[in-house]
Structures are given as structure tokens and as C-alpha cells.
Amino acid sequence: MKTTINARQLKNLASNDCLKPSLRGVFLNTEKKELCASDGHVLGRYQVEVSETDHNAVLPLAAFDYKTGKQGYTVGEFAVNGNVKRTTCHNSTGQEERAEFPLVEERYPDYENVLPVDNPEYEIGVDLKLLQKIAAAMPTKEKTVKLSFSGPVGAIRIEPTAGAADEMEGNSEKFSFIVMPMRLEETV
16 A cells, blocks of 8 residues: 555544544555544545555554655555555655554444435535634534535534533523635536
């Protein structure tokens, strides 16, 4: 397998719960040619290059902990069979690092069963900085919100969930936020 994805990116998605060891790792799905990381609430999928000798496995996050070259990006080359054997090539400097990591000995959850199918799908763009602003501006400790979409080109309304609304009962500072979607450039 070959990828430029690193541990910093994956750590934001993978679980840190000791009771979910498979979700603490990253799943290599060779049939779909993708890496998957999830904490049970968020799922990230990255397309990767796989070789004929690679097989499905849960890889430890530590295998992706390599330094990025100053004048380019790092490519991690992995051989996945029994253990994870990693060769890290720095494109800009030509340095090479080799390491070996044990695979996570747990079955990864069947994430494909939770992927939406046959549902209408809208593609909208949202600036993540706006979502960070909203999270910081919420007048409640509850950080779970309800998102309402008004069609494929309408605004996104963010309101408290029922639990947060109950918490705020008697508080005059009820809230809702509106985020305008961004136009996505069509690729040719």
C-alpha cells in the first residue's frame, strides 16, 4: 500500500477508547482500495494504492507516524502481511526509514452497513472554520446539534437537540445558527 496520509490526520478520526481496540487502528480495505478510520461517530475513507500482496488488516496508528519532508510530502509504503512493514520515502530529500509494527488483532466493524444507499444525496460545501465558530459560540455545554437542510441549495440550520433544549429550559438564550452552503466547483 502507498499513501501520503499520516498519523495526525488519522488520529482525529480514530477512537481513543481502550474498549474499542479495532477502532483505535486504521482499516485497510484492499478490495475498495481505501483506508478507513472511525471513532464510531465519524467515518473517514481515504483512497490508497494497494499491491497484490496486501490484504485486509487493521493497522496501528503508529505505523503512520512519519515525518514530512520540508520541501515536499512523505509517502508511506507499506507491506501488509502478518505485520505491517513500512518504508517511508521522503520525496524531497530521498531519506528512507524502515519500521515494523504488529497488526491490531481485532475485527474491524462492518462500516459499509451504515453507509447511506438509495437516499437522495445533496452535495453542498461548508467552510469548516464556520462550524468551529459555531461550536465555540454555542451557549450550552451540549455540543450535539440538529442540522436541517432546506434542499440542495438552501441554508443549513443548526439548532439544539431535544436534550440540549431541555437543559436550556428557562434560559432565554435559545439559539439557532444558519450557515449558507458554498458553491462547489464542478470538475471536468
